[in-house]
Amino acid sequence: MKELKVSTDTSLFEVPAVLDAGGKLTGVCARQALAVMKSNGFVILTNLLSNEEADVGLELIRRTIEDPDRARCSFASETDNRYVRRDFCSLPSTRVVVSFAAMLCQRLEGIISAYCERSHPLLEITTLTSYLGSSHQYIHRDPAGVISLFAAVTDVSERQGGTVFIPGTHFDGTADRERGDKSRELMELFRVKTNFHIFCYNLAKLWRLLSQRKALLAPGEFRDRVLSRKWDEHQPNLMRFILGKNSQFSRRNLGPRTLWKLYRHRKVIRNLFHLVQTAPRKGTVILYQSDLLHAGPDNRSPHPRRLFSMSIARNSAEYKFWQAGYSPHPTLTAHPISFGDILDLPQARLPRVSSRQMIT
Ligand SMILES: [Fe+2]
Numbered sequence: 001m002k003e004l005k006v007s008t009d010t011s012l013f014e015v016p017a018v019l020d021a022g023g024k025l026t027g028v029c030a031r032q033a034l035a036v037m038k039s040n041g042f043v044i045l046t047n048l049l050s051n052e053e054a055d056v057g058l059e060l061i062r063r064t065i066e067d068p069d070r071a072r073c074s075f076a077s078e079t080d081n082r083y084v085r086r087d088f089c090s091l092p093s094t095r096v097v098v099s100f101a102a103m104l105c106q107r108l109e110g111i112i113s114a115y116c117e118r119s120h121p122l123l124e125i126t127t128l129t130s131y132l133g134s135s136h137q138y139i140h141r142d143p144a145g146v147i148s149l150f151a152a153v154t155d156v157s158e159r160q161g162g163t164v165f166i167p168g169t170h171f172d173g174t175a176d177r178e179r180g181d182k183s184r185e186l187m188e189l190f191r192v193k194t195n196f197h198i199f200c201y202n203l204a205k206l207w208r209l210l211s212q213r214k215a216l217l218a219p220g221e222f223r224d225r226v227l228s229r230k231w232d233e234h235q236p237n238l239m240r241f242i243l244g245k246n247s248q249f250s251r252r253n254l255g256p257r258t259l260w261k262l263y264r265h266r267k268v269i270r271n272l273f274h275l276v277q278t279a280p281r282k283g284t285v286i287l288y289q290s291d292l293l294h295a296g297p298d299n300r301s302p303h304p305r306r307l308f309s310m311s312i313a314r315n316s317a318e319y320k321f322w323q324a325g326y327s328p329h330p331t332l333t334a335h336p337i338s339f340g341d342i343l344d345l346p347q348a349r350l351p352r353v354s355s356r357q358m359i360t
Contacts, residue, residue: 004194004197004198004201004275005274005275006164006275006276006277007274007275007276007277008158008276008277008279009276010044010276010277010278010279012036012040012167013036013040013042013043013044013165013167013276014043014044014045014046015029015032015033015036015043015044015045015046016029016045016046016047017029017045017046017047017048017107017285019107022347023103023106023107023347024106024107024109024110025045025107025108025109025110025111027110029110030109030110030111031110033045033110033111033287034110034111034114037111037287037288037289038173039168039173039174040165040167040168040173040174041165041167041168041169041170041173041288041289041291041292042165042167042286042287042288042289042292042294043111043286043287043288044278044280044284044285044286045108045284045285045286045287046280046281046283046284047281047283047284048104048107048108048151048283048284048285049151049153049282049283049284049285050283051282051283053103053283054151054152054153054154054282054283055153056096056100057100057151057153057308058153058154058306060091060096060097060100060127060308061127061129061153061306061308064089064091064092064127065087065089065127065129070089071089071090071092071327071329071330072087072088072089073088073089073090073124073126073327076088076128076137076234076296077134077135077137077232077233077234077235078230078231078232079135079224079225079228079230079232079235080130080134080135080234080235082224083133083218083221083224083225084131085130085131085132085133085134085135085299086128086129086130086131086134087127087129087130087131088126088127088128088129088327089126089127089327090124090125090126090127090327090328090329090332091125091126091127091329092329092330092331092332093125093329093331093332093335093337094331097125098125098337098342098345099345100308101122101125101310101342102342102343102345102347103347104149104151104285104310105310105312105339105342105343106342106343106345106347108149108285108287109343111287112147112287112312112339113339115147115289115314116147116312116313116314116339117339117340118338118339118340118343119316119338119339119340120312120313120314120315120316120338120339121312121313121316121336121337121338121339122310122311122312122332122336122337122338122339122341122342123146123311123312123313123325123326123328124309124310124311124326124327124328124329124332125308125309125310125329125332126309126310126327127306127307127308127309128150128296128305128306128307128309129304129305129306129307130160130161130296130298130299130304130305131299131304131305132299132300132301132302133209133216133217133298133299134161134298134299135202135225135234135235135236135298136198136201136202136295136296136297136298137198137234137295137296137297138195138198138199138233138234138248138249138295139164139166139191139194139195139198139248139293139294139295140191140233140248140293140294140295141290141291141292141293141294142290142291142294142311142325143290143325143326144171144290144291145290145291145313145314145315146289146290146311146312146313146314146325146326147287147288147289147290147311147312147314148287148288148290148309148310148311148312149285149286149287149288149309149310149311150163150280150285150286150288150307150308150309151284151285151307151308151309152280152281152282152283152284152285152286152307153282153306153307153308154282154306155279155280155281155282156278156279156280156281156305156306156307157279157301157303158277158279159299159300159301160299160300160301160303160304160305161296161297161298161299161300161305162277162278162279162280162297162305163277163278163286163294163295163296163297164275164276164277164278164294164295164296164297165275165276165278165288165292165293165294166187166190166194166273166274166275166276166292166293166294167274167276168273169187169190169273169292169293170289170291170292170293171291173289173292175187175272175273178272179272185261186265186268186269186272186273187273187293189258189261189262189265189269190269190272190273190293191293192249192253192254192258192262193262193269194275195248195249195253196249196254198249198295199236199241199249200236202235202236202298203226203236203238205298206222206225206226206236209222210222225237226238226239227239228240229243231245232246233246233247233248234248277297290311311326312339
């Protein structure tokens with residue numbers, strides 16, 4: 001986005017993964033990554049997966065996406081999902097999927113165990129695919145009390161929509177430590193300011209797509225994304241903006257008091273917060289605290305962006321909370337898996353994936 005300053009320099013947040021003989025991050029590497037995560041809310045572990053391991057993850061994603069009966073996720077943008085701008089779905093708890101998830105958790109145990117106890121549940125295993133024409137999500141926090149990870153199973157470029165983070169905006173992060181009680185209000189002001197830009201950016205992009213000669217939008221898509229009354233928190237929907245029915249961004253966020261505060265604190269906000277866009281290479285894994293401000297940008301390339309994702313609760317999550325904020329596959333709901341269960345799985349070489357293995 002031209003109007004917003006977005007840094008693509010992620011070097012401060014990267015830690016090269018170093019594994020010990022047991023296949024886990026070495027103590028030094030885990031401590032270094034944990035320090036980055038604690039102060040910034042996220043950490044980028046480069047080369048955690050080999051090319052072959054990432055290929056297994058990619059195949060799991062492909063097989064899931066090809067399944068017409070796949071379990072679609074309820075978060076992100078429902079309208080993008082409907083028009084196949086995104087395809088977010090949960091993965092079944094098959095042997096291969098759970099083995100892949102276990103490999104990631106076991107390697108990252110030194111970091112995740114600082115937040116999650118063995119009894120805490122695995123909330124979901126999902127795949128996040130976005131296509132050309134998807135919307136830029138509003139800056140948001142995921143439901144609190146969760147550690148999530150994204151594994152890049154192919155290279156993800158900035159144009160494909162590598163996740164944007166606002167470092168230090170997690171609760172008890174650097175913003176809280178530097179600004180104390182005032183920090184939450186400043187963070188919210190920055191979020192409103194950024195979401196205003198995202199709203200204009202998404203709207204302008206849809207208008208451009210509509211006015212281009214090629215039929216880049218499906219019949220009814222412009223209406224559903226801009227003028228619909230249907231619930232969706234990540235579209236530039238004018239109707240819901242005016243009615244104040246979008247909890248991420250609506251006219252309710254632009255009252256006179258907020259506008260005055262945005263003006264009054266403009267320098268502090270500008271100095272305190274900045275957007276960083278990731279572009280993870282194949283085999284990179286990003287871990288983040290769910291209460292960190294972040295967004296999934298639009299995919300501006302003809303190549304799908306594919307990520308493997310999973311989330312683990314930082315507390316003994318109640319079933320109601322689990323279902324409300326995350327999208328467990330029915331097989332995971334039927335047979336819950338804890339962080340301890342996944343750590344105890346024997347470390348095995350990942351098999352090549354066939355379509356038959358996905359359903360066994
Ligand atoms: Fe999110």
